[in-house]
Amino acid sequence: MPATRLMPSEEGYDLIELTREICDKELRPRVDEAERAAATTPALPRDAFRTLGRAGLLSLPYPEDLGGGGQPYEVYLQVVEEIASAWMSVAVGVSVHSLTCYPVAQFGTMAQQEALLPAMLSGDQLGAYCLSERGAGSDVASMTARATPDDETEPTAYQLKGTKAWISHAGHADFYTSFVRTSDDGARGLSCFVVPGDAEGIAFGAPEKKMGLHCDTVSEVHFEGVEVSADRLVGERGQGMAIALSALDSGRLGIAAAATGLAQSALDQAVAYAKEREQFGRPIGDNQGLAFLLADMEAGVTSARAAYLHAARLHDAGRPFTKEAAVAKLVATDNAMRVTTDAVQVLGGAGYTQDFPLERYMREAKVTQIFEGTNQIQRLVISRQLLKSSSKRG
The missing domain is CATH 1.20.140.10 (Butyryl-CoA Dehydrogenase, subunit A, domain 3)
Structure with a gap:
């Protein structure tokens, strides 16, 4: 068990203690069996995320008025550390989910934040972060997945085509924070969209066979002509990088x-x-x-x-x-x-x-x-x- 560390507030200390209790009661007793089983039959422990979500641990660093926990990042990260000490795959999933909410929280309009964040931060939803491609890992600007507007001047929707790779929660996520190309202007041609998980035209590859983190299911996400409303473009066109x-x-x-x-x-x-x-x-x-x-x-x-x-x-x-x-x-x-x-x-x-x-x-x-x-x-x-x-x- 990690040593007790100074907390910035009594509430922060209580959250760490709550996390430790959940880890001891809900995560540690099942991690070994779950990871062994998922090595042959990939499975995401969605119920573990629901448990953490019900405890308010999936939304800690985001504003309370939008459904978050209103906690300093310092507290949130120590919660992630505690979870990782019990079940690394789940801790990585918590970090990924927080990452998927960040673009809307930091770059979204007030209307987007009010419409999207409460559900994203509810504890019931889980997000996926679609940035990498097979040919665009460290070199993000070389991505080829593309969003085409229905009208160049005042678009009402975009059609997404292309494939994202190495995506945690693929096939299980409720939304996909996705970066795709909207022009051929290199790094300035990328844009960010929040794609609903049930959008027509999303398909998924077979789960990757990895050496570890078996309960962190990872696969490709295929956008096969997925239509996304223009109000799900986060930030400006070209601001994606x-x-x-x-x-x-x-x-x-x-x-x-x-x-x-x-x-x-x-x-x-x-x-x-x-x-x-x-x-x-x-x-x-x-x-x-x-x-x-x-x-x-x-x-x-x-x-x-x-x-x-x-x-x-x-x-x-x-x-x-x-x-x-x-x-x-x-x-x-x-x-x-x-x-x-x-x-x-x-x-x-x-x-x-x-x-x-x-x-x-x-x-x-x-x-x-x-x-x-x-x-x-x-x-x-x-x-x-x-x-x-x-x-x-x-």
Whole structure:
């Protein structure tokens, strides 16, 4: 269980405690069986999201008057960390859902916010974020999915055609926050739409067969002439890239928090085993080589947590946090890969078996270095932000 951390308010502390209770009662008892079953028969644990939604945990960082929890991002991210310590697939889903609501909350008109956000934030709905394509991952501007207006001057609807790839909740979502091309003007030709999940013409590919996060169902989303009302265009035509990049800053913090929760759980398992397992007449944790390994794992988890909380506090203060979000995502996910690998090492042969969840943690950690922008892309973001700020000072 992650150590108690300072909360910005009593309400925030209560939300963390509520999350821990739900994790202990509803998530931990079923995660191992559910993940094993989904490895062969993909299934999204929608009831787990409904449980979290009924508790108000799917809408924490959004305004209360629009159905949200009105909580600082700092609190929301710690909730994500707690969930990840119990069930990583669900934590990733919570982060994805929050990401899908962001464009409407930040760039939508008041009419769009009033019409769409209450349902999106109700706790009953689940969203999907359609940005990547097979040929457009890190290079978002090369996407080919397109929205064609019925009238160039005053459109009333758009017709969407194309395929999105690597989409969490595909086939299960109630709405799809989708980025598609509305002109051939490179990065300035992308736009954002909120597509209803029951719109005619949406189809889905077979679930991807992944090495981990089996309960995070992922597949392609095919827009086969999907007609979307013009009032579901978020922001202006051509503003899609700016919206996507802004959303990803916040989304990266969700992944950083989830990776930290995963690493914390791996560390907890390793410490417990090191205290109980005996060799040569004493617990293996008494051996300095292993004890120092545990100390390094703790330092990594604590550093990752500090990184995402620092970025969250900048976010809550309304200050720029692009660089800090990239740092947090880079530090937390690289750390999760390292800590889960070291935790398997602490358990030795036992850690390599499915008798313990550490082999699953190790597999789940890998993708955190890839999605929401690979860690190579994070280094690019960080370096560009550094050089930009240095030139301004000069």
